[in-house]
Amino acid sequence: MTNRTRVKVCCISSTDEAQLAVALGADALGLVGAMPSGPGVVADELAATIVQQVPPPLATFMLTSETTAAGILAHHSRVLANTIQLVDAVPATTYTQLRQALPTVKLVQVIHVIDERSVAEALAAVANGADALLLDSGNPNLTVKELGGTGRVHNWQVSRAIVDQSPVPVFLAGGLNPTNVRAAIEQVQPFGLDICSGVRTNGQLDANKLRAFMAQVRG
Numbered sequence: 767m768t769n770r771t772r773v774k775v776c777c778i779s780s781t782d783e784a785q786l787a788v789a790l791g792a793d794a795l796g797l798v799g800a801m802p803s804g805p806g807v808v809a810d811e812l813a814a815t816i817v818q819q820v821p822p823p824l825a826t827f828m829l830t831s832e833t834t835a836a837g838i839l840a841h842h843s844r845v846l847a848n849t850i851q852l853v854d855a856v857p858a859t860t861y862t863q864l865r866q867a868l869p870t871v872k873l874v875q876v877i878h879v880i881d882e883r884s885v886a887e888a889l890a891a892v893a894n895g896a897d898a899l900l901l902d903s904g905n906p907n908l909t910v911k912e913l914g915g916t917g918r919v920h921n922w923q924v925s926r927a928i929v930d931q932s933p934v935p936v937f938l939a940g941g942l943n944p945t946n947v948r949a950a951i952e953q954v955q956p957f958g959l960d961i962c963s964g965v966r967t968n969g970q971l972d973a974n975k976l977r978a979f980m981a982q983v984r985g
């Protein structure tokens with residue numbers, strides 16, 4: 767039996783884009799909240815409207831740059847997604863408080879893969895309680911933080927090491943597109959894939975690019 771690689775289509779910016787992604791086979795949609803940088807931000811009110819229209823069993827990921835439990839819970843109360851994607855590192859206490867407040871909401875920790883130390887960072891996030899990991903190509907150490915949406919790939923050997931050691935599902939993100947996604951699956955063997963700029967033209971979700979991407983993933 768072969769594993770079916772899940773696909774999350776991120777940076778959804780309208781109900782039309784949501785419907786297109788669902789029609790073309792997305793397993794999850796991503797809604798980007800306020801960020802210090804990046805092209806995919808959508809207003810919380812629109813994100814909430816999209817969440818309400820997404821059919822089961824699809825997942826809705828709310829991307830938040832907040833790092834305190836109070837900030838994340840306030841953001842979640844405006845969007846009500848079933849999954850929270852933490853795009854920056856958060857303290858262990860934040861996980862404890864989120865679990866208590868939102869026991870049914872899944873927590874996905876983004877790890878920005880920079881070097882081999884990212885493996886330990888990923889395993890620490892799992893120990894803190896992450897339900898899944900998402901490996902991206904940002905740089906939180908910059909003065910203006912890059913927390914995703916870069917269109918860049920990172921070192922997939924490090925990502926593969928994380929996949930091999932992680933007890934929870936791992937999504938691969940960062941610069942994926944129809945031409946490199948097959949190699950990404952073969953080299954990293956992630957549970958799922960996460961895409962933004964690689965299936966867009968002039969900022970809009972491009973049906974032909976997403977179709978080509980899905981064809982590469984599903985074979």
Ligand SMILES: O=C(O)c1ccccc1N[C@@H]1O[C@H](COP(=O)(O)O)[C@@H](O)[C@H]1O
Binds near residue numbers: 777902913914918960
């Ligand atoms: O897209 C953004 O603006 C963004 C900003 C801050 C954090 C995350 C963001 N998007 C996420 O980044 C990944 C990778 O994007 P890309 O495919 O490299 O363009 C994307 O899937 C979103 O999850």
